[in-house]
Amino acid sequence: MRTVLRILAATAALAAMAMPAAAQNYPERPIKMIVPWAAGGDTDNIFRPFAPLLQKHIGQPIVIANVTGASGTVGAREAKGSPPDGYTLYAVHDYIHLVHYAGVTDVKYSDFEPICLLSATPSVLTASPKTPWKTWAELAEDAKKRPGQITVGATLGSTSHIFPALIEKAAGVKFKYVSYEGLAPRMNAILGGHVDLTDSNLTQKGKVDAGQLKFLAIAAEKRDPEAPDVPTLKELGMDIVYAVLRGLLVPKGTPAAVRAKLDEACGKAAKEAEFADAMKKQGTRVSYLNAAEYGPFLDKLDRESKVIMTELGLAKQ
Amino acid sequence: MFELLGHGLLTVLQWNYLVPLFAGTLIGVVGGALPGVTITMTIIVILPFTYGLDPLQGLAAMTGVYVGGSAGGLVTACLLGIPGTPSAIATTFDGFPMARGGAPGRAIWLGVWSSFFGGLIGGLFLILVTGPLAAIALQFGPWEYFSLFVLAMAMVAGLAESSFIKGLLSTAIGLLITVIGTDPIGSVPRFTFGSEFISGGFPFLPVLIGIFAFAQIMSDIEKPAVPKTPEAVLATQPSLGVSLGVSHFKVIGEILGRPFLLLWSTVVGILIGVLPAIGGSAANMLAYDQAKKFSRHPERFGTGVPEGIIASESSNNANVGGSLVTIMAFGIPGDAVTAVMLGAMTIHGIQSGPLFVSQQPALAYGIYAAYILAHLLMVLILAAGALFMLQITRVRLAVLAPVVLVLCVIGAYALNNTMQSVYVLLIFGVFGYALVKGGFPLAPLILGLILGDQIEINLIRAIMTDDNPLLFFTRPISGALLFCAALSVALAVWQHMRHRARTAREEAPDF
Structure with missing residues (x-):
């Protein structure tokens, strides 16, 4: 022992x-x-x-x-x-x-x-090709007319939910959220027009070039050289810089x-x-x-x- | 287009592409054959190696894994009765009885050649009608997905062998299992009883392996009467001509002699592949169910009929072609495997997206070519390996059973490198065995497991998007799918009743 x-x-x-x-x-x-x-x-x-x-x-x-x-x-x-x-x-x-x-x-x-x-990774506000808006201003106007009707695909409670929510608050509009967890399901839904808006990033640029998606605004300090036509939210009068x-x-x-x-x-x-x-x-x-x-x-x-x-x-x- | 394809074929036939393609196909076949090692895992394992290769080399290797893996699962399914991958679940239904009945060679080669033809037809669709197929896929919103899955669930009624009620019960159990754990939308824990262990739910693969492998091995151990070896069958019935070797002409004839079955199973596989979300694991079961429904002798399904193997294996390889459609058309992954392929592309700086095929024709047609060549290589690899693999049927159960169990446990562990999966495997092994003893069919349970989360997610998404429930019926595709679901149940009930009436008549003289 x-x-x-x-x-x-x-x-x-x-x-x-x-x-x-x-x-x-x-x-x-x-x-x-x-x-x-x-x-x-x-x-x-x-x-x-x-x-x-x-x-x-x-x-x-x-x-x-x-x-x-x-x-x-x-x-x-x-x-x-x-x-x-x-x-x-x-x-x-x-x-x-x-x-x-x-x-x-x-x-x-x-x-x-x-x-x-x-x-x-700066967030980019992205719209479905089936939506009528070409710019943020058109979207904002429409959103004010139809509160709670424009749909946003998002992972609830995560970054893709927070980013549009920040825009909601800054612009005084109201969106409707639909749960799509992860970027790939969101892309499917937005290409098919099953949701109107989503948070994405510049990796989706190929689809924008093909006219299948619309980038409305980027949440960076300044425009990105990869997508110089996309305005920043700051330019549009919203003090939002958001990146993952x-x-x-x-x-x-x-x-x-x-x-x-x-x-x-x-x-x-x-x-x-x-x-x-x-x-x-x-x-x-x-x-x-x-x-x-x-x-x-x-x-x-x-x-x-x-x-x-x-x-x-x-x-x- | 064919010029581009020809060019792609010539490119991929060069050594520097053929070698990665061959390696990928080989690794895919092996990974597919090992229960618990999925195609997704295999492709993730080879992902780091592709960083150092040029993009087409890497994608060729991955395409090889995908094609090889979708076929490799049939080996284990036929010889051990355990699906090597979820894509081979339905292959066990008839492949295993056929192998046990003394014709393992026929079972395997029916599977291999069905995979080959299914894959090639799938490839044709992939190349010729990518655009229209992809357009259909985009029409599918949450309503359509929900109705599609309801249709799939309704179909399982046809998979229930003896009792319709037990089949439905089994489906319900499968659905119930998916409810356990954190809910997929609001992240609310359900039925977890505060336990960390089940807070993430029960992962699908350990459950699948547990239910199939353990239940299968246990019932084998109960009946130690050794299955007929091909030699034994030959000794008693030499006229059957069954042996390890088979006449390939005969097997190919068996497949091509059923052109409708082959084509329909392939179409089912492609359509399920094109629609993101469910993939090969559901395609093979749905194709099997269709084969059974259209068959003139549905009651013989499950006893080792060639139709069962042909349906399952041709659909799962066609499914690969289908899931490549969305990646080619939109740059959106249809399943976990294509997600990894897409990831590999972006790491090489290739912009995937709708312009992919027109901007990168060499690469796109290289992938098409790799897909076609991978099918040839898959047949060659399985031909070389078949002689060794068929030896499994000669191994004594006392040796085989523990080895298979160990492989299953390793596979379950390797899935996430956590012991949780191993415990889940054990729990569901016992549970599955109890179900088999109670006469419950396992296939509906598995389909319930595969679809449960997706049904729930899409139902909630649909309601979140628009709270009008009538949309499920008024949206044309969704409504048509629900109508088919009702039809499917009616057909299954009618088939069961006819079968019962017929057996009653046959049994009548005994009284």
């Missing part, structure tokens, strides 16, 4: 010694990156080209796991429950703040530690040494020219913040999200 105890104690002691060593030798095995949306979607398309670059700088394979469902909260929950050892990364965007205040999930951004902000911001988090409790290594590797990967090229093709710009800057940025974003959700009446008590 005593021998057994002694062995146990020795093992425990060894394990205790091994802990910091584990952080030091990090990473020793492949790292899983949880993307809470489907493969081939916008978020996936941004993290997929990033993964091999991060792999190059961290020295271990990055394996993307698309854990989808329930507005991205299934993946969030799984990331939260993963061991905080740096072997699980969580690819996140603004939805984490929104779904929390919408009461969809109890998972919060503060259940995680920040690693880096990677990209910003994507970054990486790790579960709370991940050792500081491990986070530092991830932070450094991400910084190098995000500065690769290849990444900037890949992002341009996604209608996105690289918008890098390191771990130290990303933390306060997320705090601010969370406060703003709470205000927006409450103001728009989307927050649950």
Whole structure:
């Protein structure tokens, strides 16, 4: 019996010694990156080209796991429950703040530690080809005449819901929301004229060129060189700048040494020219913040999200 | 157009395209044959490799995976009675009994050649009528989808083998399972009892594998009487000419001798493929149901008739052609697999969209060519592999059963890299076995599972868009679909009653 105890104690002691060593030798095995949306979607398309670059700088394979469902909260929950050892990364965007205040999930951004902000994808207000409006002004006029009748396809409680809701508020109009989760179903619905408006981004430019979609306005500070004819919302008199911001988090409790290594590797990967090229093709710009800057940025974003959700009446008590 | 296609074929026949296409098809066949490894997973696995290739090489490899995967599932379906992919569910209904009956070679080759012909006819549609097909797809709003799924549910009544009531009950159970978990619109947890475990609902694949694999293996273990090996059948009935090898002429003759069946199943496959949302998993079951309805001897379906295999396998490969239609016409993915292909295109900076075919003719026709060639390669690969695969029928159950179970568990785990899927597999394995024991058909349950979420989502979307419920009947396509649904139920009831009356007459002299 005593021998057994002694062995146990020795093992425990060894394990205790091994802990910091584990952080030091990090990473020793492949790292899983949880993307809470489907493969081939916008978020996936941004993290997929990033993964091999991060792999190059961290020295271990990055394996993307698309854990989808329930507005991205299934993946969030799984990331939260993963061991905080740096072997699980969580690819996140603004939805984490929104779904929390919408009461969809109890998972919060503060259940995680920040690693880096990677990209910003400006939202574009997009109309179906079957709608009569050519410009925002025509839409606004029509919307005032028919409150609550113009339909918007959106993932409820997420960015594609917030963006049109901000426009509603700024322009004093009222839309009707129809749930279409994800960009691909929204595109199907809008091409067929089953909804009138939706939030999209510059990746859909091909359809606009073919006359099958209409870009009415972009929610960026200035016009995009890729689509110089699309006015900004600011030009149209609405103070709305809205972009989907994507970054990486790790579960709370991940050792500081491990986070530092991830932070450094991400910084190098995000500065690769290849990444900037890949992002341009996604209608996105690289918008890098390191771990130290990303933390306060997320705090601010969370406060703003709470205000927006409450103001728009989307927050649950 | 044919000039462009010819050019595409010549391009893809070059080594630097043929090699990725072949590799993709091979990986697809293997992935498709492994239960639990889906085409989507396989294509995601090869996605990173395509970054380093030129766009057509990458897309050729992916097209290969898609075509190979849609065919590969038939191997496991015929030999083990477990669908290798959801696209091969209906193949098990007749493929497995046929293989068990001593003709595994015939079952497999019927499947392979049906996939081949179905795929090629699907390809013709893809190339010739992309525009009109895509236009039909756009007409489908939430009302039409809802009515289409109701029609599909009504059809399952025909899939219920013995009891109409048990078939409907089974469908209802399938629908009920999809209600569990977070609701798809408002994200409200339902029937989760506060448990994290089921908050995301029950993922479809582990449920499918659990129900099919476990229930199948258990009933095999109960009856350890070894299935007839081809040799044993040959020894007793040499005149049948059944063996591992088969006459390809005969098999092809069997398929082409049923041109209406082949064409109709293909059309079902294409139409389901063109409409985003349900994909190959539903196409094969609906085609099977149609084959049964139009058959002069529907009661023999499920005992190993060639029609069942032909319907299922030709429709699932035609479905691939169908789902490529929307990507070619609009740059919108029709299912998870084409979503990944589209993702690969955008990563290469190719603007997908309605102008894709006119702006990138070389690439578009390269994909068409890859699609056609992949079917030839698929036949070659399966021909080379068939001899090895058929050895499975000789392996003793005591060895085979544990291996298959382990493969199923690995497949379920690999799906999301979570243990949750494995537990779901176990729960539904036991549940499925209980259902089989109770005489409940499993196919309606699976279709209920596939369609449940979609029915709910589209119903809610329709009401959110316009709260007038009459639109379901007054919109022409939607109304026609609902009418067909009513007709389908009536036909199934009539068939059941006729069958019952006939068996009653046959049994009469016994009294």
